[in-house]
Structures are given as structure tokens and as C-alpha cells.
Amino acid sequence: xxxxxxxxxxxxxxxxxxxxxxxxxxxxxxxxxxxxxxxxxxxxxxxxxxxxxxxxxxxxxxxxxxxxxxxxxxxxxxxxxxxxxxxxxxx
Numbered sequence: 001x002x003x004x005x006x007x008x009x010x011x012x013x014x015x016x017x018x019x020x021x022x023x024x025x026x027x028x029x030x031x032x033x034x035x036x037x038x039x040x041x042x043x044x045x046x047x048x049x050x051x052x053x054x055x056x057x058x059x060x061x062x063x064x065x066x067x068x069x070x071x072x073x074x075x076x077x078x079x080x081x082x083x084x085x086x087x088x089x090x091x
Contacts, residue, residue, distance in 0.1 A: 032058055033068050 011018050036055045058065040074084070 031068065031072060032056060032064070033071065034064060036064070 008018065010016075032055055036058075037052045038055060039052055058068045
């Protein structure tokens with residue numbers, strides 16, 4: 001909480017605007033970078049028991065969900081002209 005207060009104080013002192021983004025369904029909207037398969041839920045079996053599903057979008061609980069979302073997020077922001085800052089090698 002101290003970090004939030006510090007950022008707010010700096011923004012006020014420099015007359016900057018702050019904005020916030022709330023990512024409610026963030027992991028449901030990123031594409032899979034890898035082929036991921038899952039078993040069908042017991043309550044929703046289509047056709048045969050030995051069939052599996054190939055996921056086209058990431059799901060909460062999969063290992064690569066945060067990586068895929070961050071990659072997608074960066075691609076969208078770079079399309080709007082934003083870029084990642086470079087680390088200062090002297091520090």
C-alpha cells in the first residue's frame with residue numbers, strides 16, 4: 001500500500017494523470033502459443049471416452065496462461081506505439 005501512496009503522491013506533485021485497468025477475464029482472451037490438450041469433463045463427454053480436447057484459448061489453471069497473456073498484451077501495446085523500457089546497465 002505504501003507503493004501505491006508513493007506513486008499517487010508523485011503523480012499529484014507532477015500534475016500527472018493516473019488510470020487503472022481491471023483485467024476480469026484476462027486469461028480467457030489470450031491465444032495458446034503451444035498445443036494443449038485436456039480430457040473431457042466427466043459431465044460433458046461427447047462421443048467417446050478416449051477423446052480429448054485441444055484448447056484454442058488459455059484457461060485459468062494451465063501452466064502457460066500468464067506467459068501467453070503477457071505476450072498478447074505486449075503485442076497489442078506495441079501496435080499502439082508503446083514499448084518496454086530498457087534496464088539501465090550502469091545500476
